[in-house]
Amino acid sequence: MVQQLKKYIQDSIDVSADELDVILQYFKPLTTKKNELLLHNGESSQRTFFVGKGCLRIFFINEDGQEATRYFAFENQLATALTSFITGEPSLEFIQSVEHSDILYISHRDFHNLLKEVPQWEKFYRLYLEFAYVNNTKRLQSFITMDALERYKNLLHKNPAIVRRLPNKMVASYLGISQETLSRLKSKI
């Protein structure tokens, strides 16, 4: 798993072997159970997670009491409740391990230590923020500019693993539709 993270970092920034060691020592392993919550809403998001194996889900509860999923992170992806990680304020989002997962995590404090210790970590964080910003905006735009069928087709095209690996309930919560509507869309394609 550490090898995966090593590759992920080296694919994104130029770091010396020594700097890479400094970075990696801050990441701690964690094994989670299926459906385990790693962050409840109302708590401050103090960890960023790297998925070695499994899947994490970031979601919140909307005004109708329904779960709305913002993001799924599979193998070799980072995940956190980013707004709270940035501001330190209580998170509106939950983080859940939807499969039995092997994870590496870094604490908020160590993440910010790295910004001082390894100059390239600024770039690493910047690239992560760019990705997160673009991803969130495209999610929002998809709700504004596409109907449910278009969103489903788009998901099949861009991220088929979500449909293939995860239960209908979670796919529906990502598309902002009911499970019944999802079944109907599936039968149309």
Place this chain on the structure above:
Amino acid sequence: MVQQLKKYIQDSIDVSADELDVILQYFKPLTTKKNELLLHNGESSQRTFFVGKGCLRIFFINEDGQEATRYFAFENQLATALTSFITGEPSLEFIQSVEHSDILYISHRDFHNLLKEVPQWEKFYRLYLEFAYVNNTKRLQSFITMDALERYKNLLHKNPAIVRRLPNKMVASYLGISQETLSRLKSKI
């Protein structure tokens, strides 16, 4: 206006006088007319703007053909169609000068030159991305968790200049409501 930008940069990062000169030389002045469009949707966002005087608006057209405003930038704030600025893809957003404005702008190319020339520019950009991410997420959450009256009260509390300075039409497009609904909310408070 250059003094304002200088202060804005110095408030955000530690830079030497020489580095500050390098940064400032990349910014060019621009004077805009009321309602002038600085970016059309479909174009790639190639400039980031700093408002010296006036106001810029970032908006898009939603599926009903209505203008939906994502962001207003007043004096001493940055603005761009950030997703397109990051990806280079055609923008879904427009940038409009809603008042006669005095602006400084930096091109995408020069912005990225600065990332190589001034190490602290990474941090400057990172702080801008953090702000933009948090701002966008809170906007989205306000639509999910608040009704129109709550959103209006929240706006009066957090950003009264929007209500005070701008025409009702634009305030309504920011709150995602009609002008009639906005008038009704105003009469309630």
